[in-house]
Amino acid sequence: MPLDDTALWDVVVVGGGAAGLAAAASLLKRKPSLSLAIVEPSDRHYYQPAWTLVGGGCFNPADTCRSTASLIPNNAKWIRSRVTRLLPQQSQVELENGQHLSYRSLVVAPGLELNWGAIAGLEETLGKNGVTSNYRYDLAPYTWECVQNLKQGRALFTQPAMPIKCAGAPQKAMYLSCHHWEQQGCLDKIDVHFHNTGGVLFGVADFVPPLMEYVKRYNAHLEFTSELIAVDGPAKTATFRETDEDGSPRERTETFDMLHVVPPQRAPEFIRNSELANEGGWVAVDEATLQHPHYANVFSLGDVCGASNAKTAAAVRKQAPVVAENLLAWLDKQPMAARYAGYGACPLTVEKGKVVLAEFGYGGKLQPSFPLNPAVARTSMWWLKRYAMPRIYFSMMLKGHEWLAKPDKL
Known part of the structure; x- marks a missing residue:
């Protein structure tokens, strides 16, 4: 009508x-x-x-x-x-x-709006090659599949610049993944890195100490002022733009076996x-x-x-x-x-x-x-x-x- x-x-x-x-x-x-x-x-x-x-x-x-x-x-x-x-x-x-x-x-x-296209090569590889995101209904089950399949190797988790919806979700993906690997007895064989475009683990200081206890328990490496800018799924590489202490940017490429991406948002x-x-x-x-x-x-x-x-x-x-x-x-x-x-x-x-x-x-x-x-x-x-x-x-x-x-x- x-x-x-x-x-x-x-x-x-x-x-x-x-x-x-x-x-x-x-x-x-x-x-x-x-x-x-x-x-x-x-x-x-x-x-x-x-x-x-x-x-x-x-x-x-x-x-x-x-x-x-x-x-x-x-x-x-x-x-x-x-x-x-x-x-x-x-x-x-x-x-x-x-x-x-x-x-x-x-x-x-x-x-x-989730701006997937802001990260070069990401859209072509989402849902395969170990590249996933809990920020999409069809991809969250693939995250769990990747977590279960990973027994050793390198797992990268990313967080874009704020503001984003549910600012804790990027690290929650890491914690739940690490807890599964811990239960399966293979966490010590997985190199976990959390790349955060920002400069702090969480924006409210009161909650950083309890979170840091889990970061240490899971032996996760925190990489601050590190922004994901490109992904090559078939080659299993991720490129990050990092900011040095003097403010100058540089790019670094890392290999991965699993990559959980949170896209920039606008x-x-x-x-x-x-x-x-x-x-x-x-x-x-x-x-x-x-x-x-x-x-x-x-x-x-x-x-x-x-x-x-x-x-x-x-x-x-x-x-x-x-x-x-x-x-x-x-x-x-x-x-x-x-x-x-x-x-x-x-x-x-x-x-x-x-x-x-x-x-x-x-x-x-x-x-x-x-x-x-x-x-x-x-x-x-x-x-x-x-x-x-x-x-x-x-x-x-x-x-x-x-x-x-x-x-x-x-």
């Missing part, structure tokens, strides 16, 4: 991933009478936080996938299309077929080229209200949001109620009262059965949900990550049930 170009939607949500669905559900929970459209091209929805576990042989890949139709909130209209242009001055978005949607308010949540092109983008290409927002600084009827959350929080699904759980309350206040011409404090969480799976649950907000300030020392690897947090969080995600967050997510007040 063709769309009505003359319709004026109360809310248009760009993106039907974690952020778009959670925001739509929170909005409609508060005001079911809203006319709300979700623009999302994909008919499949993925619980991406579990892909690390898939790569470690701890989770069934099929259980991370649901149909988009099953997750669209009641009372929302799903428009299965792609947004190609944002026209905030006209309060419109343009779809790939040239049609326009007009809105009273806009929620921008299309997620980010906002989608239609965001980067829009009037909504900040200098980095992400959607500009007020860090507390998540409202755009120049277009008052525009809000953003999720990975595309330009706030300085960690890009995690846990951040969305706290952002969605803030966007819902503030957007509805704006529509009703009331003052906005909800505040986002930058919460993000990274369950660092340091071994199969133990997790360091890193919870923090803006500036790395700790925001633990439980009265326990957060810098300790715990079995209880493994159960939370492995069993509880997928259910919280599908049955609560995407349904507008805001468990432990009540917004702070301005």
Whole structure:
């Protein structure tokens, strides 16, 4: 059925991933009478936080996938299309077929883009020659295959420049792989290297000591300011650009038997080229209200949001109620009262059965949900990550049930 170009939607949500669905559900929970459209091209929805576990042989890949139709909130209209242009001055978005949607308010949540092509030779060899990544649904099972098949040799793990989604995922792949090799009695025959484009193991200093204990236990070599720039799959070589102490770059090529790659990441092109983008290409927002600084009827959350929080699904759980309350206040011409404090969480799976649950907000300030020392690897947090969080995600967050997510007040 063709769309009505003359319709004026109360809310248009760009993106039907974690952020778009959670925001739509929170909005409609508060005001079911809203006319709300979700623009999302994909008919499949993925619980991406579990892909690390898939790569470690701890989770069934099929259980991370649901149909988009099953997750669209009641009372929302799903428009299965792609947004190609944002026209905030006209309060419109343009779809790939040239049609326009007009809105009273806009929620921008299309997620980010994995820039595989930024690494020369990578796309041609992904999924073979021992080159893999947990950042793709079809590749995470290959990670586990590579881990099981490797009995000796060299394993390289990479992390690109920030920001990326789930900043702990690159090293989680290493920890779970090393734990398997340790259990199989072959870890001492595998030379493990973690190449990080950045200069620190983890951005919040409180969690570095417990992580370093596992780096030492697994005898992994940390290579900082080392950026993957090229891969030759058939030759099994990876080229890195390293920065010396004096700031001068040099290139180094290493051989590998297994290479786990995390690609550089950026906002989608239609965001980067829009009037909504900040200098980095992400959607500009007020860090507390998540409202755009120049277009008052525009809000953003999720990975595309330009706030300085960690890009995690846990951040969305706290952002969605803030966007819902503030957007509805704006529509009703009331003052906005909800505040986002930058919460993000990274369950660092340091071994199969133990997790360091890193919870923090803006500036790395700790925001633990439980009265326990957060810098300790715990079995209880493994159960939370492995069993509880997928259910919280599908049955609560995407349904507008805001468990432990009540917004702070301005």
